[in-house]
Amino acid sequence: MSLADKVLAVNDHLPIRTGAPVHSGKVRSVYWLNEADSARLVARRGYDVAPDAPLAIMVISDRISAFDCIWHGEGGMNGVPGKGAALNAISNYWFDRFREQGLADSHILEVPHPLVWIVQKARPVRIEAIARRYITGSMWRAYANGEREFCGIKMPDGLHRDQQLPDLLITPSTKGILEGIPGVPAVDDVNITRGDIEKNYQAFNFSKVGDVDRYETLLREGFELISARLAELDQIFVDTKFEFGYVNDKAGNEKLIYMDEVGTPDSSRIWDGPSWRDGRVVENSKEGFRQLLLNHFPDPDILLNKERMQERQALARDNALPADVLMAVSATYTGIAEKIIGKPIQLADNPETEIVDVLGGEYGLVD
Structure with a gap:
């Protein structure tokens, strides 16, 4: 199995039973559950929400966006290995600390898989x-x-x-x-x-x-x-x-x-x-990837000038980044995540299959 197979690039086509169209963002996709499934999960899982609270399954991808574009790499690597799991793990860690310290709760009710959150609908x-x-x-x-x-x-x-x-x-x-x-x-x-x-x-x-x-x-x-x-x-x-x-x-x-x-x-x-x-800025965040892109292409103004958005989109679409670039980004994300949570980030062998198996089995959300 290639490394590209461990990347979850497309996350809005999973066979999760929904009550509304899937909302797909730059990185996460949101599957709004129907009323019956929401009520069943609230009752069965004991969530501290209203009995009729709308719930959703939020699936994070390994896609990487910068300058309002989605970027990809050579060899069919349409994302950054481990990025999604790293982001979820870091957020879960901080949300847990916030709750423990009495700050406030989050929208997350349960984490059934490293790439998946069960969330309640909030009024933002x-x-x-x-x-x-x-x-x-x-x-x-x-x-x-x-x-x-x-x-x-x-x-x-x-x-x-x-x-x-x-x-x-x-x-x-x-x-x-x-x-x-x-x-x-x-x-x-x-x-x-x-x-x-x-x-x-x-x-x-x-x-x-x-x-x-x-x-x-x-x-x-x-x-x-x-x-x-x-x-x-x-x-x-x-x-x-x-x-x-x-x-x-x-x-x-x-x-x-x-x-x-x-x-x-x-x-x-x-x-x-x-x-x-030592007088140097070393980024452990996506800003490092942005700087890498600015240095990678001969005309960085395309990335910075909003009036050149069509050129920018073509740049992202037509240029596969070297695999070592995406692996360096992977090391940044997984490295800082492992420092924060204190344990390794595990890459799924086949993330899509794992997600469907978990949500279909224990949660009964797959037709």
């Missing part, structure tokens, strides 16, 4: 909750071009690239296109201020204005918990994106929870501590 808060401890990436580029205000927060002069910031900086942006909010352009992923959120909390899907404080608290506490654990591993938690949503528990109480993924190489920048102290 329409904010990309971003926290930064270092000035780098897009924020540094804007700062270097003279910007001094970010999401309503004024920054001092004299900062240098990759410098640690005096305080943890929260720089939220919109999730999706939100219309009719004064001062907030109706485009996806636009920076917003704390004042924007408080004045228009309902438009951002908060239940009450006090939950704006709650989301910031959960963001800060989650960031600090991850940062402290990574520091023990001599890794630096640079910046990250969290997402939040609302669910109801079995007693009918509404609660704000963490959702999507947390603290992963896809959603965060993680730097190697010893290298940083």
